[in-house]
Amino acid sequence: MGKIRVAMYVTLDGVMEDPSWTAPYWNDEIAKFQLDLLFASDALLLGRITYEEFAAAWPSATDEEGFADKMNSIPKYVVTATLKEAEWNAQFIKGNITEEIEKLKATDQNLLVYGSGELIEALMEEKLIDEFHLMVFPIVVGSGKQLFKEGIEQTELELAESSTTETGVVISSYVPE
Template structure:
């Protein structure tokens, strides 16, 4: 069975954001850029090289499909453009990005995708999708790059829904910029 691996940049107060910081109108958007580091970049490149499929929410898909098809470079762009991409959306009707497929139902379609042949599946960003994956117990590994900053609110992957989820620490690493990489395995 394939594993679903969620990878997120997150603040100490639980806010998630893409490296560009332009997906929400937050007054402190772009906070992640000030913490870029060589060891963080290597971790992200190795993470992408270890999977062969991407799973995205519609908002992340829109951002990625507007940027990545015009980029090149083996570490990120070539892989992202080549890999099969699955976008979960109830509204998207068609895709123009190479090797992209639409899934409609998180619980049913993602569970079916996990049963197919292939390597592990990586979820970048996609906060709404991650919430649904957590709720449906479809995540096999949660990788958080935790940055030493608090921005007072924003997009989060853990809702205040009082749903108990437990995790076991699989790996931790301190980066030279003060951020932590924390890899967790959900306890089911």
């Protein structure tokens, strides 16, 4: 059975939106963590907004480590009710997303979720997330879209791993209990 892994940048006050605030804290430790996570994944699972943002930015990106090549070549499964034309190595998931995602997991694919707040909420409701990888940046931005919205069902998680970068970013990995 494949796993669904969520990788998310978040501020101390829980904001995940527009992560331009990550730049001053970015370093080789975060880059390696992200590279390892991506290379351990078989496909991306994205919401429409994140897919559109990534599809606009990544196809022209390059780097020596191969991150951009992997991002561009890996299959993308996009949960959308509105998109009609798939590009950037993508397939759309429409209709019963729980059923479709369960089918993907059954194929032994490890799926990585970036961004995609509404998708994460839906996956949490169905208890489909196997790992949370949170990179908590030492900044409070005061407003913006929260990773976990008010009223979400209580979910117990177990800390699997944690480290702190030289720039003060806490990288924590959690699994549902």
